[in-house]
Amino acid sequence: MIADWTRHLFFGHYLTFVSWKALKRLLRERRSGASAADRKAAVVRIRAEAAHHRRADAGRHVIDPPSAGHLEWTSVILASYHELRPDFGSDQEAIDAIGDALERAYATRLNLFLLDLLMRGFGGRPERARRILDWALRQYGDWFEWSDEVAADAYTCTIRRCWYFEFLSAHDLPRLTTVLCRLDGLWFNRMDPERHGMRFDHERYTTQGYGSTSCIFPIRRA
Numbered sequence: 001m002i003a004d005w006t007r008h009l010f011f012g013h014y015l016t017f018v019s020w021k022a023l024k025r026l027l028r029e030r031r032s033g034a035s036a037a038d039r040k041a042a043v044v045r046i047r048a049e050a051a052h053h054r055r056a057d058a059g060r061h062v063i064d065p066p067s068a069g070h071l072e073w074t075s076v077i078l079a080s081y082h083e084l085r086p087d088f089g090s091d092q093e094a095i096d097a098i099g100d101a102l103e104r105a106y107a108t109r110l111n112l113f114l115l116d117l118l119m120r121g122f123g124g125r126p127e128r129a130r131r132i133l134d135w136a137l138r139q140y141g142d143w144f145e146w147s148d149e150v151a152a153d154a155y156t157c158t159i160r161r162c163w164y165f166e167f168l169s170a171h172d173l174p175r176l177t178t179v180l181c182r183l184d185g186l187w188f189n190r191m192d193p194e195r196h197g198m199r200f201d202h203e204r205y206t207t208q209g210y211g212s213t214s215c216i217f218p219i220r221r222a
Contacts, residue, residue, distance in 0.1 A: 004065035011069025022105035023080040030087045049079035066141030070163050099179040115187040124197020126155035159215035165208040177209030193222030
């Protein structure tokens with residue numbers, strides 16, 4: 001297990017920093033005709049709302065260092081959605097735009113290289129995939145509840161309780177969870193049978209953000 005302070009640093013600072021850059025860029029793009037003062041005022045509003053959520057939601061959503069990091073990160077996404085929503089014709093358009101912005105921001109060469117390295121560790125063996133993904137999921141903290149199933153040719157992880165979905169559902173925006181679900185695609189959409197010995201079963205994949213009762217990540221041997 002990685003040290004608690006490292007997990008808080010990753011979720012609460014690194015992910016927040018990258019998301020902030022992406023969301024401020026999206027704000028500039030959507031309000032290119034606005035004055036610099038107006039755009040600055042929008043950033044101030046986002047920061048203020050995010051700080052409010054960190055204070056108001058800490059009591060019910062923070063149980064360990066990773067969840068404190070989740071709250072810092074996701075509060076910025078929630079506040080940015082509220083600020084940007086009037087710039088779009090529908091809720092879904094705003095969610096899609098935020099998802100696009102975050103996906104581009106995290107699809108760096110370094111991040112994709114590290115994900116490729118992690119998946120190379122699968123070696124075409126479901127049990128090895130289980131050990132690696134079990135370790136990765138444990139870094140998300142005690143809030144998450146999941147189970148996994150290993151067969152000779154497949155591995156399936158089922159997440160029954162997701163911090164992000166519960167936090168955003170508490171704010172009446174469960175669908176906004178999909179902007180975070182899309183980040184999972186950075187690894188499973190690049191799973192290559194030749195390099196990793198495994199393939200992702202897209203037909204069985206689903207998440208709570210997309211309306212399922214659980215999140216299912218199915219992997220099969222190539």
